[in-house]
Amino acid sequence: MTVDNVRLDEILSRERRLFQRVTDHLHRCRFIRLEDSRLTAGKIAALTLRALEQHTEIEQEVFDTVVGHWTREDMERQKILGSQHHQLKGLCKDVRTVSQYPKQYSKEHLCSLMLLLARMLSGHLEYEESDFWSKIVTEEKEFSGAVMSELTRLEGELAAL
Numbered sequence: 001m002t003v004d005n006v007r008l009d010e011i012l013s014r015e016r017r018l019f020q021r022v023t024d025h026l027h028r029c030r031f032i033r034l035e036d037s038r039l040t041a042g043k044i045a046a047l048t049l050r051a052l053e054q055h056t057e058i059e060q061e062v063f064d065t066v067v068g069h070w071t072r073e074d075m076e077r078q079k080i081l082g083s084q085h086h087q088l089k090g091l092c093k094d095v096r097t098v099s100q101y102p103k104q105y106s107k108e109h110l111c112s113l114m115l116l117l118a119r120m121l122s123g124h125l126e127y128e129e130s131d132f133w134s135k136i137v138t139e140e141k142e143f144s145g146a147v148m149s150e151l152t153r154l155e156g157e158l159a160a161l
Contacts, residue, residue: 006148008062014151015055019125021158022048026118029111035102040161041110042099048117049092051154056085058147077131084124091117 025044029037059081095113098105 006145008058011058011147011151014148015051015058016125016129018051018151018155018158019048019121021155022051023118023122025158025161026114026121029114030107037107037110038099038102041114042096043157043161044114045092045095045099045117047154047157048121049089049096051151052085052089052092054147054150081124081128084120084127088117088120088124091120 022044025040029041032040091113095110095117098110098113
């Protein structure tokens with residue numbers, strides 16, 4: 001089977017839809033039973049962590065390519081993105097930890113973490129789209145179809161929750 005290359009704008013759009021579905025799941029946490037919310041929270045956090053890892057790799061590859069065209073202000077914004085990625089990954093790990101220890105943490109604590117993750121993820125995506133997408137989607141950069149395969153795998157896992 002041949003894996004075709006995929007344009008960056010296709011990947012970013014697909015990632016955006018995946019992350020939007022993740023935030024939708026995170027917002028529903030307070031409407032499901034305690035046991036289900038813990039199981040779902042752990043799975044969503046693990047999936048989000050994997051998606052963020054891939055997202056970070058894509059961005060690093062793209063940003064390394066276009067960095068010569070950037071202003072000092074663009075470089076500062078890119079540092080902010082890196083910091084946001086680090087915070088999001090840490091929050092995903094916190095959600096996973098809290099979901100694994102039901103006797104130590106209440107459902108309210110778990111849901112508040114999940115809602116914080118949803119807000120931070122949405123804010124991060126808005127920041128990227130407003131400040132960076134216009135600069136990078138014009139790049140003639142293509143990625144291996146393996147990136148899309150991983151997105152398909154993540155979407156399937158999310159749909160199964």
